[in-house]
Amino acid sequence: MKAGANAAARRRSGPQTLPEVTLSEDGEVRFLHLGTEWIQGSMLIDAPFVIELDYVQRMMAWLLFVEPDSVPKRRAMQLGLGSAALTKFCFKACRMDTTAVEINPQVLAACRGWFKLPADGPRLRVVLADAAEEVRKPEHTGRIDALQVDLYDHEAAAPVLDSPDFYVDCRSVLSDDGLMTVNLFGRDASYERSLQSMATAFGEDALWAFKPTREGNTIVLAQRTPERPTRMQLLARAEAVQLRWGLPAVKWLKLFKPVS
Template sequence: MIRSKKPTPPVLEYPEVNVSEEGDVRHLHLGTPWIQGSMRMKEPFEIELEYVQRMMAWLLFVDAASVSGRHAMQLGLGAGAITKFCYKKLGMCSTAIELNPQVLAVCRSWFKLPPDSEMLRVVLADAGVEIRSPEWRGTVDALAVDLYDDNAAAPVLDSADFYADCRALLTDDGAMTVNLFGRAASYGESLEKIATVFGEQAVWTFKPTREGNAIVLALRTPKALKRTELQERGEAIQARWDLPAAKWWRVFKPLAG
């Protein structure tokens, strides 16, 4: 009898992480020209890219005074812009889930990502698996989903089951923002999955940026805001946190509106 060998676990191959600079802006790449994240070197804790700024639109739906007591989670670290902003500028407890350890190392070395602490934690894991952990359920107030491979062709996780897992993470007044971008991605199909899971009344959409990034926001509990409220709240966000939110009301609307 021949004793069978214990199967060798597969070795994960991650794309190479590269850094480029353009004037005062530093970019992160995953072995291709596609920009996976950016940072203005003189202002490392601000959010540089327009679509990433729009992923902070959940601020429109909460009391500004409550923000620092909330929990933000980012799926797909990129250059760490959202995690850094939530941690340093908003004073939030912040968690990021990233699969590629090289991305984390580069963020710490080149993109001013602070070390782990009681208020900031980076988990090296598959986001689709990690978010099913019971410790996260019902604990996240602001969930940012930006999961793309090195070719930025389509979202890595984009199923109805995945969005249901995301919804389960959220507190009652929590929100998810998703970057829907990619040459092979179908925006309509992704939006339909999100609306099926969250309900059409809970979903809001931005017009695409010039680069083609379309941000979708989904609330755990639907909330209606009039255009005048959106404008007033956007102006308050811009004055308080220097995000270009005063103009969001022109390009942001409810799916069911």
């Protein structure tokens, strides 16, 4: 449903292979598209720093596994900028040091011009790069506490980067208690293949998954260091997340469980 890169662009490189960015509006919501009708991201026009889509809210489920007071001291990274909803939320609401990686300069320009993405500064930076190459850079190793991966081509058929080797690289950027959330969308076979790739890199006991949204987005969470908090511990954390950041975290617990 959302795109951060284009598969053809990764194979051939060059601006001519990147899809055209377009916008649409429906009442109070502005949408980002990459040359198709597929929605790549959205923003409430009157509340630009609120996460509008359910599946994007669920990409913040890593908050269930960390102490709320520790969040502003942590680092977030998004692979795929989309409409910058996660980047803005981590930067503005969570007060985190935030890096986003995006391959398409048109997406960055749209986010700055139409989706209220702030300019780069001491706590915020957007890197125009191939996500697969960026996560292999040594300066990121072991430094990211929350990695959010949403990399689809403009047709939203399957993730652009989805191999076990890619997820090994993702795991390498995480801190000891770091977590990765991934948006998976598409056919069941694609989902199972993605899940197996993550299990190869992280171990099956490190994976948690939501039930699919109505639109078919399934958010999977992977822990750098597997742990299984009790239901009561998760409920207490969910209540704190909901109170502090306004995310529907208590509802998440009805839809979210370990993969194995």
